Amino acid sequence: MAQKPTYEQLESRIKELESKARERQEYEKALMASHQELLGTNQQLENAIGRANRMTFDAEITYIELNHIFNAAADAMCVIDREFNVLKINETFSRLFGIKKKQADNKKCFELIPGSDCHSSNCPLTKIINGKLCPEADIEKKAADGSIISCIMSASAYRDPGGELYGMVLNFKDITYRKQLEEKLKELATTDGLTGICNRRHFIELANREFDRAKRYDTALVMLMIDVDHFKLVNDTYGHDIGDEALILLAETVKNLLRKVDVFGRIGGEEFAVLLPDTDLNGAVITAERLRQAIQESCVETSKGPVRFSISIGVSLVTENHESMGDVVRATDAALYRAKEKGRNRIEVSEQAPGINKMATAKLNCSESCMPTAPPTSMQR
16 A cells, blocks of 8 residues: 655645746746747837838839939930949930930940040049039030030039949030020121111121221221112102112122121111221222112112112221221211212212222212102202
């Protein structure tokens, strides 16, 4: 028969079981703590993954936005690395210069958009690499349609996230329209709206310049003052439209007979002026006679028949007595008035001029066909 455990044995067993129970409880607590910690870590991981996903999404959106902005930019843009490789061009660049994006792959910038600054110290990328400023510059480039366009080119450094220089971004702003507008405004400011030749203000500006040059280098300079005879009668008889056509015809005829270096302008209603640089007085009178004859032989066709008209011309040589262009203008105008007083359709040389071949200034009678009707009073030019 088995021996029953003693009280001491039972008490020791109970303590042993209690100790194991406490150990189990501690273990369960530790497991519970580990579980909670794992749950926390898992939540942290989920949060981190969520943040990473949001950052990735935001980065993709940012890339899409930046790419859209890059391609939708009004200016032509080109990204170039330090080795002069073209990394990227935008839609405006492609459209403006007629270069497709595939054509830009594996191309050097000096191959894709060659310019006078390539391979020189003025190259924008070379300046940026050397830490120098690269100011904006007005340049001309060949457009997709073969025309020449005006651009403002600017270059900016392109750096990686660490701040290291990676390359540059070239920016081309098309200012062709602005240049054309500036030229148009300049033309409007300097050109007579009816005849297309110099207006009074621009003619005086050029005349002063030629006067100073003639004085400085002691070269010959002659001025012609041209006035349409009986122009008021032309307007009164045929109307101002025919009068305008007569002025246009005069301007075209005279312009075609002058040299490129000559200065020709309309300085009044029916009054014109010509400057003949590097021309002596005899040569100027010959030119004036050629102009007078050409106008006399021309006519304006109207429903009432051809309208013919004539001109009177005053001639003056710039001399040492002339202190300003204003003196020359007054002398030439006085000669013109004498031509009017002596019968019109003729040439008169300024009384201040030195000796000249008198045959060149002989009276030139106007045929009756030059007159639209009976001549007006002598007070009319």
